[in-house]
């Protein structure tokens with residue numbers, strides 16, 4: 001009997017290790033032969049730990065599992081109180097288009113054989129038979145845009161690096177995933193690490209880079225462990241190294257661990273950090289594509305951008321491009337988080353409205369109270385009120401509402417949230433994480449916190465609101481990077497859509 | 513247990529780390545991580561050794577180290593409790609959980625309890641945003657931490 005118990009950090013944070021241990025103990029006690037596979041998560045975090053039994057009829061899901069629920073798995077499991085039926089028939093799974101996450105939660109993350117049996121390596125094999133220019137063309141044609149936040153067309157970035165002449169070029173994967181409300185990078189690295197490795201190797205072939213780095217945040221110990229082990233296996237199996245899959249191409253990579261600085265997700269700060277410097281943002285130009293890591297031409301791409309490349313090479317640009325809408329092509333792994341009944345990862349073609357995502361897919365709030373606001377795109381993203389819930393999920397559509405999709409994280413808040421506090425937090429976060437290079441960000445954020453506090457205290461609030469808006473304009477216009485430049489999004493959206501919260505509060509609250 | 517380290521021991525062990533990692537491209541962060549792994553913090557006595565090994569000034573090494581939240585100049589408590597303070601956790605009552613922990617431990621953020629048992633640290637997102645509020649107790653991640661759970665977690669580490 002094969003039983004799947006996720007090793008995903010969220011599953012473990014909800015008790016998956018104890019469940020796995022109990023399954024093993026029960027199996028031993030009953031003399032049943034059980035193989036436990038620690039897979040990635042299927043993305044249904046509200047059902048974690050989600051255990052699957054591989055039976056004649058496919059995989060059957062049980063969740064959320066408790067240690068006490070384990071014994072029942074060995075009895076009449078169809079009648080198990082936590083039985084959910086076939087995993088693939090669950091509504092959450094059926095409604096998705098899983099391209100980038102096709103294997104996540106399905107395969108054993110550290111079995112290259114399993115990876116290949118589920119379509120892995122097909123993209124890389126095809127790429128090996130193509131010229132670099134053809135690979136770049138394929139990625140450009142797919143319409144893939146950066147999933148790290150800025151939405152820059154991936155193929156065009158690659159073309160710049162491919163065209164640069166240098167003795168050494170690099171592929172740097174941005175796995176800093178600092179945005180709150182996001183966990184797609186983490187889930188992919190823990191659940192299907194070879195897809196990222198394959199995407200990086202294809203990028204290497206495309207631009208003529210032989211070395212890659214994954215800059216992985218230190219807050220993700222599980223992802224660091226799985227990725228490091230996957231790289232070791234890939235090297236051993238000759239997927240990486242001097243002759244990638246027996247070809248004439250060389251590509252190898254290393255995992256590097258960040259050190260707890262949000263701004264190091266910004267690509268130039270990341271490169272400084274990777275070089276062993278303070279994670280201060282660099283002025284552009286020069287573009288990292290021309291002068292990146294150690295001054296050499298460098299592709300910096302997000303985990304999900306790179307992990308979407310294998311399927312594009314495997315199935316072709318047109319296949320990928322046919323999903324989505326407008327200039328937002330392909331699929332996007334939505335990360336539904338915060339106060340929701342059903343939270344998790346949901347990969348789907350661009351274009352869903354916020355109402356569909358929040359009300360239908362997520363099932364409203366966990367608290368059962370009305371939704372008041374959804375912050376989309378991390379700490380630099382705008383707060384959306386219900387009046388804007390018809391906004392379709394796409395880069396331009398969110399920009400048109402003075403927001404951004406960022407890394408596609410959505411944090412849902414119920415009606416108990418105080419938007420003044422959220423605006424204050426946005427400024428406070430910017431002040432804590434500012435790299436210090438420019439004044440509007442470094443000083444502006446501190447002033448922002450003080451100004452919000454004055455509004456809360458009732459110290460000439462109308463004047464302060466004008467001041468806060470001015471300050472936001474200054475930060476937007478005068479910041480070198482999006483930390484200072486986009487912190488105004490959450491602040492201004494809170495002010496614009498929830499003005500009733502920007503009124504003086506009772507003393508007790510303001511005092512804290 | 514915080515053992516008293518001699519400066520010679522610090523220098524020797526740091527030297528071994530530097531020697532092992534110096535050939536990496538951009539070796540400083542891996543070295544600082546490895547030194548912190550070795551001692552539980554980055555002792556002041558390690559900085560000149562790192563600086564010399566990498567041909568940097570001591571001030572440069574210190575400048576890099578102090579930029580990053582992860583590196584400690586002093587040993588932490590026997591246990592480190594990290595509490596997520598970011599938005600998804602806020603939406604699920606994370607502020608109250610964090611406040612409760614602070615109150616229970618009687619320390620502020622980044623501080624260690626007087627008995628040296630627990631260091632309390634804020635963290636901005638653990639990637640557990642769909643099972644918020646989240647915390648990390650030493651190496652262990654925990655999701656859906658409510659106030660009662662927070663108190664129980666602290667009790668598990670003797671606080």
Ligand SMILES: Cc1cc2nc3c(=O)[nH]c(=O)nc-3n(C[C@H](O)[C@H](O)[C@H](O)COP(=O)(O)O)c2cc1C
Pocket residue numbers: 145146147148149150151152154174175176177178179262263264265266267268300301302303305306481482483
């Ligand atoms: C403050 C700040 C933080 C960022 N954090 C991340 C991050 O954690 N992950 C990421 O992929 N991109 C992040 N970015 C965006 C990167 O600068 C860059 O656009 C991205 O890595 C490019 O890859 P892509 O084109 O594949 O998205 C951040 C940007 C800023 C300004």
Ligand code: SF4
Pocket residue numbers: 263281433434435436437438439441442479480481482483484485
């Ligand atoms: S906006 Fe802030 S984080 Fe960005 S470069 Fe300026 S000071 Fe640094």
Ligand code: FES
Pocket residue numbers: 284479480481482485
């Ligand atoms: S570097 Fe110009 S806005 Fe970020």
Ligand code: FES
Pocket residue numbers: 180181182596597598599600601602636637638639640641644645646
């Ligand atoms: S916001 Fe707390 S874990 Fe992501």
